[in-house]
Amino acid sequence: MKQLSLLLVLSIFFSSCEKDDICDANTPTTPKVVIEFYDVANPTTLKNLTSLGIIAPGFTNGFEFTATSKIKVPLKTFQDTSILHFIQNGSMDPTSDDNLDEITFNYSRKTVFVSRACGFKTLFTLNTTNPITVTPDSNNWIQSVIVSQPNIENEDETHIKIYF
Template sequence: MKHIKLVLLFVMLASVFTCERDDLCPETTPTTPSLIIEFFDNATQDSPKNVFDLYVIGEDNNIVLPGYSLVDTNELILPLRTDQDSTTFKIISNAVLDSDGNLTDDGNEDIVTISYQREDVYVSRACGYKTIFNNVVVSVDGGTDGNWIIFTEAAFDNLTIEDETITHYFFYH
């Protein structure tokens, strides 16, 4: 029994100490970035403006984006799909939930579609690949109730999203 414990201990120690540095992907390594949007007041365009009771749903899966169920914020971070060249969200301002937690018809819903060209970039053996998004274009459809997002503006011409620390788009409302 003592030999079995020693063998198991030796195997565990050997596996821990034989890991090479590039076998682990550090948390500080940049991965596939999200689209970062800041909201501004349409009347005074240099003033940030909160969106109240913001509710964000993925159009393809009808899942509420974590952290965006009736929040007040002037920033939005949207994950982009890496398996196709566009991602669509329902972004609702002044959203209202009924007593069962279901979204009512109140609020103002805009459909935001982000189109792009994907490029997979090799990071390392441990981290694998990340996707960057080139030529990013955002379109907004307000439907029959009209847009609450008045217009959008890219932070840069020929926008490429490869950095998750800067704002990529400005939405005015």
């Protein structure tokens, strides 16, 4: 009798599920900013990062990238500015050769409904007058930053180009 009751409950449960009740893993969510790195001496040539650590101020965990010229990092969805520390040699020990450059992303946000199961996602548009600022210091490894696509709506295209 218990098995029959359990089967009845399960059949009612699954028959009441609709397509919108499960968020498909392939459904696009809030996109990350896509950044490509280029050789400052040869601006059309992609340049692999040897070792890069990225972390937001005040956080203890960040992202590590090695041997790549293209990365994706998230922006804050609850405010119009994200500050990230880009640390050259930052994912390798020792830390004595780390070179930190601070980048500020300035943008506007738009919340878009995806579906009942997936909820909402945030789309970003980099500001036209001051989209990105690299805080100057005595040893910046980032030489130049160019916005190639200010609308961050997907991860299929490059949004930012960094030259070093």
